[in-house]
Amino acid sequence: MNTRILVPYFLVLIFGFSVISCDSTYNEVGSDIVGDTSFEFGTPKNDFGVIAYNQGLGPIDSKNLPVNALGIYESPVFGTTKANFATQVQLAVTNPTFDAALSPEIDSVYLTIPYFSTKTAVDQDGVGTYKLDSIYGSDDAFFDLKVYESGYYIRDTDPTSTTQSAQSYYTNQNADFDAVKVGELLNDSPADNQNTAFFFSNSEYNELTTSVDGVESLTRKAPAMRLKLNNDFFKRKIFDDVNGNLLNNNIFKNYFRGLYFKVDQAGSPSGNLALLNFKGGSITISYKQYASAPDDDPNTPLPEKVQKSIVLNLTGNSVSLLEQINYTAPSTGNSTQGDAKLFLKGGAEGSMAVVKLFTNGELAVLRDKYQQNKLIVNDASLTFYIDNSTMSSAYEPNRIYLYDIKNKRPLIDYYTDQYSNSLKPKYSKNVHGGIISKQSDGRGTKYKIRITNHIRNLIKYADSTNVELGLVVTENIGVVSNKRLKNSFIIGTQTVSETPTMSAVNMLGTVLFGSTTPSSPNEDKKLKLTIYYTEPK
Numbered sequence: 001m002n003t004r005i006l007v008p009y010f011l012v013l014i015f016g017f018s019v020i021s022c023d024s025t026y027n028e029v030g031s032d033i034v035g036d037t038s039f040e041f042g043t044p045k046n047d048f049g050v051i052a053y054n055q056g057l058g059p060i061d062s063k064n065l066p067v068n069a070l071g072i073y074e075s076p077v078f079g080t081t082k083a084n085f086a087t088q089v090q091l092a093v094t095n096p097t098f099d100a101a102l103s104p105e106i107d108s109v110y111l112t113i114p115y116f117s118t119k120t121a122v123d124q125d126g127v128g129t130y131k132l133d134s135i136y137g138s139d140d141a142f143f144d145l146k147v148y149e150s151g152y153y154i155r156d157t158d159p160t161s162t163t164q165s166a167q168s169y170y171t172n173q174n175a176d177f178d179a180v181k182v183g184e185l186l187n188d189s190p191a192d193n194q195n196t197a198f199f200f201s202n203s204e205y206n207e208l209t210t211s212v213d214g215v216e217s218l219t220r221k222a223p224a225m226r227l228k229l230n231n232d233f234f235k236r237k238i239f240d241d242v243n244g245n246l247l248n249n250n251i252f253k254n255y256f257r258g259l260y261f262k263v264d265q266a267g268s269p270s271g272n273l274a275l276l277n278f279k280g281g282s283i284t285i286s287y288k289q290y291a292s293a294p295d296d297d298p299n300t301p302l303p304e305k306v307q308k309s310i311v312l313n314l315t316g317n318s319v320s321l322l323e324q325i326n327y328t329a330p331s332t333g334n335s336t337q338g339d340a341k342l343f344l345k346g347g348a349e350g351s352m353a354v355v356k357l358f359t360n361g362e363l364a365v366l367r368d369k370y371q372q373n374k375l376i377v378n379d380a381s382l383t384f385y386i387d388n389s390t391m392s393s394a395y396e397p398n399r400i401y402l403y404d405i406k407n408k409r410p411l412i413d414y415y416t417d418q419y420s421n422s423l424k425p426k427y428s429k430n431v432h433g434g435i436i437s438k439q440s441d442g443r444g445t446k447y448k449i450r451i452t453n454h455i456r457n458l459i460k461y462a463d464s465t466n467v468e469l470g471l472v473v474t475e476n477i478g479v480v481s482n483k484r485l486k487n488s489f490i491i492g493t494q495t496v497s498e499t500p501t502m503s504a505v506n507m508l509g510t511v512l513f514g515s516t517t518p519s520s521p522n523e524d525k526k527l528k529l530t531i532y533y534t535e536p537k
Contacts, residue, residue: 040378040379040532041378041379041532041534042376042378042532042533042534043532043533043534043535044530044531044532045530045531045533046528046529046530046531048357048358048360048362048529048531049357049358049359049360049361049362050338050355050356050357050358050359050382050515050527050528050529051335051336051337051338051355051356051359051515052338052339052342052353052354052355052356052471052514052515052527053332053333053334053335053338053339053342053353053354053514053515054330054331054332054333054339054342054343054351054352054353054354055330055331055332055333055351055352055353055354055489055491056329056330056331056332056349056350056351057329057350057351057352057485057499057503058329058349058350058485058486058487059170059171059172059173059348059485059486059487060170060171060350060483060484060485060486060499060503060504061168061169061170061483061484061485061486061504062169062170062171062319062320062321062322062483062504063154063166063167063168063169063317063318063319064317064318065318065320065483065501065504065505066476066479066501066502066505067134067275067276067277067278067475067505068083068085068275068276068278068318068320068505069081069083069085069273069274069275069276069320069322069347069505069507070083070084070085070261070263070273070274070276071083071137071143071200071263071271071272071273071274072137072143072263072264072265072270072271072272072273073136073137073271073272073273073395073507074137074270074271075327075394075395075508075509076392076393076394077390077391077392077394077509077511078324078327078345078349078394078509079324079325079326079327080270080324080325080326080327081273081322081323081324081325081347081348081507082263082264082322082323082324082325083263083273083320083321083322083347083507084174084177084178084260084261084262084263084320084321084322084323085260085261085278085318085319085320085321086150086152086154086177086258086259086260086261086318086319086321087150087258087259087278087314087316087317087318087319088154088253088257088258088314088315088316088317088318089253089256089258089259089283089312089313089314089315089316090249090252090253090312090313090315090316091246091249091252091310091311091312091313092282092310092311092312092313093310093311094246094247094248094249094252095246095247095248096238096246096310098239098289099289099293101290101293101294102289102290102291102292102293103289103290103294104239104287104288104289104308105287105288105289106231106234106235106239106285106286106287107286107287107288107307108228108231108285108286109228109229109230109231109234109283109284109285109286110226110227110228110229110283110284110286111147111187111225111226111227111228111229111259111281111282111283112224112225112226112281112282112283112284113224113225113276113277113278113280113281113314114222114223114224114225114276114277114280114281115132115133115135115200115202115222115223115224115225115274115276116132116133116134116275116276116277117130117131117132117133117202117222117223118130118131118133119222126220127204127220128204128220128222129202130202130203130204130222130223131202132200132202132223132274134274134275135200135272135273135274136272136273136274136395136507136508137271137272137273138272139272140199141199141267141270141271141272142193142197142198142199142266142267142271142272143198143199143263143264143265143266143270143271143272144195144196144197144198144263144264144265144266145187145194145195145196145198145261145262145263146185146187146195146261146262146263146264147185147186147187147227147229147259147260147261147262148181148182148183148184148185148186148259148260148262149181149182149184149186149233149237149256149257149258149259149260150177150180150181150182150257150258150259150260151180151181151182151257151260152176152177152180152257152260153253153254153257154167154169154257154258154316154317154318154319155167155317156317168484168486169319170486171320171321171322171347171348171504172322172348172486173319173321174321174322174323177260177319177321178260178262181260181262184230184233185230186229186230186233186259187227187228187229187230188230189227189228191228194227194228196266197266197267199272200223200225200272200274201223202223203223204220204221204222204223205220205221205223205224205226206218206219206220206221207219207220207221225276225281229283234283234285237256238285238310239287242255249316253316258316259314273507275475275505275507278314278318279313279314279315279318280314281313281314282311282312282313282314283311283312283314284309284310284311285309285310285311285312286307286308286309287307287308287309287310288305288306288307288308289305289306289308290302290303290304290305290306291303291304291305291306320504320505322347322348322507323348324347324348324349327349328349329343329345329349329350329351330343330351332489333354335354335491335492337516338514338515338516338527339353339514339515339516340513340514340516340517340518341387341390341511341512341513341514342384342471342511342512342513342514342527343509343511344397344400344471344472344473344509344510344511344512345473345508345509345510346397346472346473346474346475346502346503346504346505346506346507346508346509347504347505347506347507348507350472350499350503350504351509352470352471352472352499352503353470353471353472353512353514354405354468354469354470354471354491355382355402355468355469355470355471355527356466356468356469357455357458357466357469357529358458358466363458363459363466366459367459367460367462369535370459370460371462373536374535374536375459375533375534375535376533376534376535376536377452377455377456377459377531377532377533378452378532378533378534379450379452379530379531379532380450380451380452380454380455380456380529380530380531380532381433381448381449381450381451381452381529381530382402382448382449382451382527382528382529382530383446383447383448383527383528383530384400384446384447384448384449384471384512384513384527385445385446385512385513385522385525385526385527386436386443386444386445386446386447386510386511386512386513387511387512387513387522387525388443388444388445390511391443391444391510391511394508394509395508396436396443396444396508396510397436397473397474397506397508397509397510398426398435398436399426399434399435399436399447399473399474399477400434400447400449400471400472400473400474400510401434401471401472401473401474401477401480401500401502401503402434402449402451402469402470402471403469403470403472403480403500404467404469404470405467405468405469405470405491405494405496406465406467406468406494407467408482408498409480410480411432411451411453411454411469412453412454412457413431413432413450413451413452413453413454414429414432414480416453417429417430417431417432419431425476425478426475426476426477428477428478429477431450432449432450433447433448433449433450434447434448434449434474434477435447444510447512455531468491468492468494470499470500472499472500472502472503473503473506473508473509473510474500474502474503474506475502475505475506476502476505477502479501479502480500480501480502481500481501482498482499482500482501483498483499483500483501483504484497484498485497485498485499512527513525513526513527514526514527515527
């Protein structure tokens, strides 16, 4: 589209519908638009020419994603995904000092990374019951989790760039990080649920805190990854002679290059996978030391010991490092006739669909009718039906996202949909849609995306470009930034070098019926562009 698009003021009616409905309707108030409502009334037509085909994405820049995957997920459709992770750490308080005369001694070192969870109940003792969000795989599954000191320095900028552009790190670089990990295992607790049989627990954990006057208390905390790390490593790294490496975080992040999380299969079922807010995580080093230096008189009682702590935050640069096993994404589909099935997949070996509208020349006819005041567009949408047979029991992505490939941005309908859901932000902008519709057994049937204003502007502005549209899975509709592809590709005359960020975050995939006629009994599930319009007399 060209830039001559007026975004109308409008009012979204929210009363009386579910926040997860993707078929909700709304009124649009304003002027200078083709038609003045978006309700499905008037004459419906869905035989417009639409072509949709597959396009593989390859490795994606996964540096500093909003959330990151960790674990193993086996999909019956898309093979096995192993999600490893690397992150820098930073001192919460820089330049800490340690007096050897006070004999500081580490009590414990704990790594804590919060899970996405919702408290569903509290018993009579005050113990909460939680439901974890964004966990994929069997509840009783576990995997082998190893945490190492990372030997890979994650740079801010590209040293070969003359413009100081950001350094990219890609989803397929796990071997590079694994090759330079420091050999000592940090999560070496004798409890196997800390390492060789790790699983995502929905139980609360108790955190021991000590007040300034020495009173200890236990506080119940929401579920989190809670790993006990090796005391001796952190004594050497933090407390011993560190030669000024704790002075500031610029120095510290090169001295201690962070953590590398490596996952491997262990047992059957082979594991599960979670999306985690690693940047909300921390390492807490708890230690005790004398309140004052003891003297040399053996008859003098030793001073009281006081509790201290140092916190390292899991902030700084991070990289999602993904391995895809037993699956190869489609490369390039049939851009002339379209593909019978569309494979949308996020994460490693990701893939998207390219959608082209009005491929039979209908746009010129609609523009002519509009110029003669013979056409009012009331509503327009694309409906993508799920191939349930192929998807089988695989987890299904909650949402798909349609965007302008050329300009790397959402459609105008994204911006004009003002509906937000603070409790469930993944269901915001549900008028624009793309949210999965499910049948009674919980399996998905379709995704519907309203593109009313996009179609109106295509018809109204005769010199606007009917750009190709990209379709990907998304983890969160509220994030519409893009990430660099390691290998660019060509769509039409357009070089594509980026893809939506949230497609790299979401590890799931779906199979949709495409734009060529499916075989019986799925003839009615072909991709449809439906327009409701009125023709004034």
